[in-house]
Amino acid sequence: MRGRANDGRTAAVHDVEVEVTAWALAFRLGGEEHHWPLSQIEAEPLGDLVRLSRRGENARLTVSAQDWRAAASSVSEPVERRRRRRERRMIAWLAVAAVAILLFVFVGVPLASGPLARATPPRFEAQLGETYAAQLGVVFPACAGQDAQDILHAFGDSLEDGMDSPFNIVVEAVEAPMVNAFALPGGRVLVTDDLIAESETPDELAAVIAHEAAHVEQRHVMQAVWRTVGLGMVLDLVVGGGTGAGQQAVLLAGSATELSYSRDAEAEADARGQEILQSLGLSSQGMAPFFRRLAAHEPEAGPAKGVMEFLSTHPDSLRRADASEARAQRGRPAFTAAEWQAIRAACDGDPRRRREGAEGG
Known part of the structure; x- marks a missing residue:
C-alpha cells in the first residue's frame, strides 16, 4: 500500500511503501524504520484519505481510505472502534465535568457564600x-x-x-x-x-x-x-x-x-x-x-x-x-x-x- 509520510519536523512529504501486519503498521521514512503498534494508532478520516499517527510521535502518514480498508480490513475496523471508544469516553468525561460545575454553582457556591461573607x-x-x-x-x-x-x-x-x-x-x-x-x-x-x-x-x-x-x-x-x-x-x-x-x-x-x-x-x-x-x-x-x-x-x-x-x-x-x-x-x-x-x-x-x-x- 502506498502512502505519503511526513516526519513532523520539516515540511517535506515523502512517498512511502506501507506494510500492515496483524499487530503493526510499518514504513521507512528517511532511512528510518517506523513500526507503529496498531493499538497506538490514531486514525483521522479526511474524505477519501485517512491520516494515521502514533500517539507520542510527530510523524504523520496519509493513505487512501479505500486502500486502508482493502489492505487492512481486519485491522482498520478495530482502530476505528478504538477511536469511537475514545470519543465516547471524552463525551462521558465532559458530561461528568458539566455536572460537577453545575453542582459547584448551585450547591457548593451557596453553601460557601455564608462563611465567605462572614470572613x-x-x-x-x-x-x-x-x-x-x-x-x-x-x-x-x-x-x-x-x-x-x-x-x-x-x-x-x-x-x-x-x-x-x-x-x-x-x-x-x-x-x-x-x-x-x-x-x-x-x-x-x-x-x-x-x-x-x-x-x-x-x-x-x-x-x-x-x-x-x-x-x-x-x-x-x-x-x-x-x-x-x-x-x-x-x-x-x-x-x-x-x-x-x-x-x-x-x-x-x-x-x-x-x-x-x-x-x-x-x-x-x-x-x-x-x-x-x-x-x-x-x-x-x-x-x-x-x-x-x-x-x-x-x-x-x-x-x-x-x-x-x-x-x-x-x-x-x-x-x-x-x-x-x-x-x-x-x-x-x-x-x-x-x-x-x-x-x-x-x-x-x-x-x-x-x-x-x-x-x-
Whole structure:
C-alpha cells in the first residue's frame, strides 16, 4: 500500500511503501524504520484519505481510505472502534465535568457564600459598597430634597444604636422607576421614590428600611454578592479567564437591585428589623400592612408592574405579613409629621421630575 509520510519536523512529504501486519503498521521514512503498534494508532478520516499517527510521535502518514480498508480490513475496523471508544469516553468525561460545575454553582457556591461573607473584612465590603453606589448613582440619581435626605441619614444613624454591626447605615432616597428598597454591601440603603409614595405611614417606610439594615447586619448582602462572584469565577474557568466573561456576568447578575436572598434570610431580616425598631422604642407595626397591601397587587397588571419589582426580590409577602403582624409592637413613630411630609416630597423639587411633569401635561 502506498502512502505519503511526513516526519513532523520539516515540511517535506515523502512517498512511502506501507506494510500492515496483524499487530503493526510499518514504513521507512528517511532511512528510518517506523513500526507503529496498531493499538497506538490514531486514525483521522479526511474524505477519501485517512491520516494515521502514533500517539507520542510527530510523524504523520496519509493513505487512501479505500486502500486502508482493502489492505487492512481486519485491522482498520478495530482502530476505528478504538477511536469511537475514545470519543465516547471524552463525551462521558465532559458530561461528568458539566455536572460537577453545575453542582459547584448551585450547591457548593451557596453553601460557601455564608462563611465567605462572614470572613470578608468590613473595610473591603465597605469599599465594594462604594463602588456599587457610584455605579448605581448614574442610573438612579439621588433625590434633590436635601431636607428629606438629612432626615433619612439621621434615621440610619439611629438604627445603628440597635444593631451589632461594624457598618454605618446610610439611608438615601433615589429616583428609580420601581417600588423597591435595597441594601448595598457595607451599609448603604437605597429607597426609591416610588416606594416612598407607596408607603402610607412613617411606620411602613421605617419597617422597610429596618428590614434592609438587618440584611446588612446579618451579612446577607455580602453573601448574595459572593454567590454572584462564584458564578463569575466558574464562567471564567470554563471559557478562559482572559475573556472577561465571568466579570461581565458579575456585573449583570450582581446588580444591587437584583440581589436575592433565601426565604430564611428574608424571614431573619423581617424579625431582626422589627427587633431593631423595638429596641429603639419605635413602632414595628408597619411591616405587616405594607407587605399585605403590596401582595394584593400581585394578580394585577399595568400600574402594578412597579410593585412586582419589589415582590420579585421580596417573595412570600402574605406569609411574612402574618409573621410580622404576630411580632409587631406599638411604639413611637420613626418620623414626625413634618419629617414625614418632607420625605414624601423628597423628589418633588427635582428638576428632572418637573420637566417630566411639564412634558406629560
